[in-house]
Amino acid sequence: MASFDYDDAPANSAAPPSSQSQTPDAALGYDPNFVPDSVKTFVVHLYRHIREKNVYEIHQMYETSFQTLSERLFKDTPWPSVDAVAHFVDNDHVFCLLYREMWFRHLYARLSPTLKQRIDSWDNYCSLFQVVLHGVVNMQLPNQWLWDMVDEFVYQFQSFCQYRAKMKNKTEQEISLLKQFDQAWNVYGVLNYLQALVERSMIIQILEQEKEGLEQFTATDGYDYSGGSNVLKVLGYFSMVGLLRVHCLLGDYHTGLKCLLPIDISQQGVYTSVIGSHITTIYHYGFANLMLRRYVEAIREFNKILLYIYKTKQYHQKSPQYEQILKKNEQMYALLAICLSLCPQVKLVEETVNSQLREKYGEKMIRMQRYDDEAFGIYDELFSYACPKFITPSAPSFEEPLVNYNQDAYRLQLKLFLYEVKQQQLLSGVRTFLKVYSTISLGKLANYMEVDEPTLRTILTTYKHKTHAVDVDGKIVSNADVDFYIDDDMIHVVESKSSKRYGDYFLRQIVKLEGLINDLDRIKLD
């Protein structure tokens, strides 16, 4: 039930607000204590496989059996309560926490959780993470599952913030619960759990040491083949992605990217071993770079992942995440359309991705170049469609009149983004002219653009400033497809040629050849 981003709106708006306070499933004749045989078999086997550290079987049961059973028996009711199944699994504390985690995840995906259930789920995460942080867990769990935990944790936090911010229509009972349990899904708690997982797991040091060949993590996909547990390490690893996402939801893009820094996204890693994690990482990485005006960096990574999704999506058709994959795919095309409109760099985009992009947004992108009101409308539309679900992390004011503030964070980010677009509105015009000249005098260009010379100078400086981003190390890098310099009153245009990175190409071929020779050596001829 991986869930890198359910849509809040449909689930919540489908149910009338009043149903939040009662248990909606009671009406459907759901008996939390009834355990069908198939569920009994499921928990007994899963428990055994976990004790035997049989990752392969755990993964099968987690990915397939759990889905099948949910589909067959629990389409619109929750799974049996943990108390009802506990005695089948020796009342094992950790297993029960894991079971409840899945129980809530299923509930969030299929029904709409009540406030009480949201709070209970928070408590369950606290207990689960505390057990993991204290190092008592001696299990080996599939990466997919561990990713889903972090992902769901952040999702439920986001969902809670959205829910809490809709203060109108809250019942008195809900308000008193919110006041009473003000620590539930508290932003400090959420951030500190993720941070604690990163620190306690020593994952940053592990990744550092791996670079020097002193440690294996990526090579084993994070699994521990010498009898240890992978749970804390891998949860710590995925928590870095979780932190990136939380910071993006808060509008803190700089800090978000900083949290991801220990993971080298130019290479394959554990984050690419689970499709959901791969997509979440790159989506947020690209979005943060877009907001930091590092368009080339965003374009490069969006291009890579979109190509990857294009090539591999057929293998995920049956996966429960398929819909989410498609949705994020569409959103990233929209973000790519924005990036390329602000910073034309078609050379960076692979042919397949480019033709998909033209098909989806070709016509809109042409209109975006015009920078009139209609164009701003399209920027607004694409941004709103593709941005993360921003949250306001602070608690509501409980004073009357109660107001909704669930849109505040989104509106602010949108406004600031459109402000940036407006600052760049004259650049596409100047770009068009620069493309057709190799040299042109300021006076002549000012004439063509119907502005005076001082204004043209400001446009040209703006062009330079906006196309020269500050990268992670504080270095200035050019994002310009067409560049120029001015010698007093004369503009000299330089069409930037993408220089082929022969060095990298040869390095890769050398490593590849060596691998091939090693393989050949291993073959024994009779």
Add this chain to the structure above:
Amino acid sequence: MGREVEVQYTVEQLVAVNPYNPDILNDLENYVNEQVSSQTYSLDANLCLLRLYQFKPDRMSTQIVSRILVKALMAMPAPDFSLCLFLIPERVQMEEQFKTLIVLSHYLETGRFRQFWDEAAKSRHIVEAVPGFEQAIQAYAIHVLSLTYQKVSRPVLAEAINIEGLSLDKFLEHQVANSGWILEKGHGRGQLIVLPRNEFNHPELKKNAADSVPFEHITRIFPILG
């Protein structure tokens, strides 16, 4: 947490060790003032403070926020000003002093230095509270001019850095001596300043950089070569 503990750590360390701790809010506020008086800057610490304000809006001090924003303007061409705005609630941004700062940022972002200096002169009380403001903006102006021009005429430079006449002569003298600027006579009308060469105003310099291979990449084939 005892007082002794706080003394042992610098604020930078506090931010690095425990970035999600509401108890460091006061330290961070003091640190903003320290950055102002000692002419230093830490984006990470300031973002951390804005984040804590975001979590507890009633603790926000508009004076501190205003100082953070002025400092962020001084960090241009880095996008720090926007990074801070992303974290400041819209209703706070509507306040007069912040509106002014947003306008100032807008002028800098769009290369309108004349308007910038005019507006800054009207808002002395905000920007003069932060030492080094003028120099920092001048440095940014010179940065964008160096991206744009090989040779720039004296009046264009004067407008961008807001220095004229004798002071400008002195300034130019200093730049010639220390930063490799060259003064030329323009064709008939006044002075031309040749700005130092970089890969942005002399694109031919760029090629070498793009073709080089970082050392870490080479290390990957060391075992094979050995």
